Amino acid sequence: MKMNKARYMTLFMHIVSSGSITKAAEKLEVSKSVVSHQLKLLEQEIGVTLLKRTTRKQQLTSAGEQFYRDCIQLHQITESAWLHAKEEQVEPQGKLKVSAPHALMSSLIVPALAHAFRDYSKVNLDLVSNDDQQNLIENDIDLAIRIGLSKSSNLKQKRIGSFRDQLCQSLIRPVIDDSQFIEELPYIANTWQGKYIQHDLTSIKGKHKQQLAFKASHQANNLHTCISLIEQGLGIGLVPDFVCQKYRTSLRPILKDYQLAENPIYALHPYQGAVPIAVKMAILQIEKALTIL
DSSP, rough: OOOHHHHHHHHHHHHHHHHHHHHHHHTTTTTTHHHHHHHHHHHHHHTSEEEOOOSSEEEEEEEEHHHHHHHHHHHHHHHHHHHHHHTOOOOOOOEEEEEOHHHHIIIIHHHHHHHHTTTOEEEEEEEOOSSOOOTTTTTSSSSSEESSOOSSSEEEEEEEEEEEEEEEETTOOOOOOOHHHHSSSEEEEEEEGGGGEEEEEETSSSSSSEEEEEEEEEEESSHHHHHHHHHHTEEEEEEEEEHHHHTTTEEEETTTTTEEOOEEEEEOOSSOOOHHHHHHHHHHHHHHHHTTO
């Protein structure tokens, strides 16, 4: 029986991108033995070893590396063909997987997506809050919202807005607005900031600059936990300006005459051809939300 080349190439792409036959089998919803057997048939048909496997890891051979690149290219062409065929689609539908940092997801992304798709019951949102920059293709992510420009050249990215972080303190603590004492205060850091933190501030009028250095007294791995610690008066910390506004009954910004640099926000997607209408709608609504921050 003639081998379905496209099917086997897709299988091989998933084995490599998933990192193991077991994970590929879970993703494809088939048994591990089926995937292993089909990989064996593929290598027999081609007549070359594509993947060296041990009980702990797998490694591409030189032939496998080139074959994997070709598999990805075929996959992109196939996806593009399907999207072009659906280009005339008026109503968005299907799964829309969106990733964004913790700081943006609940306060910005979720309200924007809810506004965009409230009347489209056929759209199924799959939201991933993650401060790591995940591989969009390997993780089947349709749209990623990131802070700062990404280095990847395989993704389409567009700047859709920006925000500024603010140093904030709890309302239950005495007002502090003197920079010479601020560095002595306990500092609450998000894990991504590390243990030693430096902030470069510029006066609102742009004439004066100052640098503040801190050693984290407390750490948390997400923004909302950091905010909770600040609210309890355990120290000061960095909060996005649009989030700080929502906590105005419990937080206040300090050093109001100074500001930190802007944080640009980018929308990224992996589509090389026609972009799904749901992705377009999501980007547009998130961009609108950023303009009114």
